Amino acid sequence: MTRWVPPLGLRFSLPLLLLLLAAAVIAPVHAYGKLKVGFYRQSCPDAEAIVRRIVTMAVEDDLTVTAPLLRLHFHDCFVRGCDGSVLLNSTKNNIAERDAKPNLTLDAFNVIDAIKEKLEEKCPGTVSCADILAVAARDAVSLATKVVTKGEWSEGGSLYEVETGRRDGRVSSAKEAAEELPDSFDEIQKLIKRFKSKGLGLKDLVVLSGAHALGNSHCPSLEKRLRNFTAEDDMDPTLDKAYAATLKQQCTSPDDNVTEVQMVPGRSTTFDSTYYRLVKENKGLFHSDEALLSNGATKMLVYGYMSSEKRFLKDFGVSMVNMGRADVLAGSEGEIRRTCAVLN
Ligand code: HEM
Ligand SMILES: *[C@@H]1O[C@H](CO)[C@@H](O)[C@H](O)[C@H]1NC(C)=O
Numbered sequence: 001m002t003r004w005v006p007p008l009g010l011r012f013s014l015p016l017l018l019l020l021l022a023a024a025v026i027a028p029v030h031a032y033g034k035l036k037v038g039f040y041r042q043s044c045p046d047a048e049a050i051v052r053r054i055v056t057m058a059v060e061d062d063l064t065v066t067a068p069l070l071r072l073h074f075h076d077c078f079v080r081g082c083d084g085s086v087l088l089n090s091t092k093n094n095i096a097e098r099d100a101k102p103n104l105t106l107d108a109f110n111v112i113d114a115i116k117e118k119l120e121e122k123c124p125g126t127v128s129c130a131d132i133l134a135v136a137a138r139d140a141v142s143l144a145t146k147v148v149t150k151g152e153w154s155e156g157g158s159l160y161e162v163e164t165g166r167r168d169g170r171v172s173s174a175k176e177a178a179e180e181l182p183d184s185f186d187e188i189q190k191l192i193k194r195f196k197s198k199g200l201g202l203k204d205l206v207v208l209s210g211a212h213a214l215g216n217s218h219c220p221s222l223e224k225r226l227r228n229f230t231a232e233d234d235m236d237p238t239l240d241k242a243y244a245a246t247l248k249q250q251c252t253s254p255d256d257n258v259t260e261v262q263m264v265p266g267r268s269t270t271f272d273s274t275y276y277r278l279v280k281e282n283k284g285l286f287h288s289d290e291a292l293l294s295n296g297a298t299k300m301l302v303y304g305y306m307s308s309e310k311r312f313l314k315d316f317g318v319s320m321v322n323m324g325r326a327d328v329l330a331g332s333e334g335e336i337r338r339t340c341a342v343l344n
């Protein structure tokens with residue numbers, strides 16, 4: 001005698017259906033819920049490959065372009081959410097984010113423009129500028145990570161899978177950028193608060209600060225630490241004295257905005273966990289980097305990432321995905337800009 005066994009479809013689909021229904025009822029509706037890995041798989045199958053190709057060409061031409069590409073996505077997400085607003089040009093009546101004080105390297109804008117041009121050729125009006133920033137940042141940091149380029153991390157050559165499906169916003173404000181972006185002199189409580197307002201926790205703060213493994217700073221971002229930190233003490237006590245002397249030789253005048261100082265001396269185009277060792281040795285470039293040691297929980301995280309690069313790289317991907325969800329526009333919100341620098 002054979003027992004009746006429900007057909008495969010029925011066995012799985014009923015509980016699954018109930019589960020999905022329950023999830024739909026319980027889950028709060030966030031626009032980031034509409035983001036997904038491979039959003040353009042049908043509408044523009046080559047989208048991610050095109051981004052990767054152009055970023056790779058740019059990096060082969062100039063290794064230092066990875067840092068501003070990564071930073072652009074961060075600045076985009078922290079001001080009005082990841083909505084491509086960081087790319088908008090100022091107009092007669094509006095000073096845009098990109099003209100706010102924290103300057104962004106122009107090379108990176110050119111790379112984004114080149115990607116957008118190619119994508120508009122292939123799939124007009126389909127891929128948002130906000131998504132281009134997210135994918136380009138992922139590719140830039142992947143190309144700067146040795147274990148990834150050596151194929152020891154993932155088959156696709158990526159540090160993490162990036163979600164897409166963002167739409168572009170219609171507003172960009174220099175004033176908001178000045179208010180929302182973390183400042184290099186922020187203390188830990190301020191940093192925690194700023195990240196929290198973007199839905200990001202202590203772990204995200206510490207692991208994303210690891211982006212300062214890449215790139216350079218200009219002297220004004222550290223000037224106060226070197227010569228004029230408080231009325232009584234002219235140097236930031238959280239900065240190593242010998243290192244301060246070296247930095248003073250590089251940044252000789254308070255309004256030198258031409259000289260570039262490497263975040264991690266000698267290896268500022270390699271993405272790894274060296275940053276955390278520097279922070280522990282009081283050689284982080286910014287006061288905000290050293291502030292991570294002034295809270296028990298963030299200090300523990302710094303020590304953890306210092307001792308495990310693998311954990312750092314893994315968590316970095318997770319936190320980049322978290323950051324990429326900040327206040328996104330999705331569905332029918334916003335627009336898909338045809339040119340990233342101007343509204344449609
Ligand atoms: C925690 C709060 C943060 C503060 C206070 C901060 C501040 C800064 C400052 C002042 C600079 C140098 C600007 C200049 O003088 O040229 C810089 C550079 C940079 N930041 Fe941050 N940042 C923070 C978090 C992040 C995050 C979350 C990322 C990315 C995930 C990031 C990525 C970068 C990169 C890659 C550079 C180098 C850019 C280049 O070489 O062109 N930063 N940051
Ligand atoms: C946006 O501004 C940049 C820098 O001022 C300029 O080179 C570029 O042509 C502008 N783009 C558009 C589409 O107006």
Ligand SMILES: *[C@@H]1O[C@H](CO)[C@@H](O)[C@H](O)[C@H]1NC(C)=O
Binds near residue numbers: 099103104218257258
């Ligand atoms: C900062 O931006 C301003 C205005 O766009 C530009 O004139 C200046 O050269 C930039 N400075 C640096 C150091 O990139």
Ligand SMILES: *[C@@H]1O[C@H](CO)[C@@H](O)[C@H](O)[C@H]1NC(C)=O
Binds near residue numbers: 228254
């Ligand atoms: C030091 O900082 C004070 C207050 O921020 C400022 O007024 C002063 O001009 C600074 N001095 C120098 C030498 O930069």
Ligand SMILES: *[C@@H]1O[C@H](CO)[C@@H](O)[C@H](O)[C@H]1NC(C)=O
Binds near residue numbers: 255256257258
């Ligand atoms: C630095 O920037 C200021 C204003 O942003 C500008 O007036 C000044 O000429 C710049 N200095 C150098 C050395 O480029």
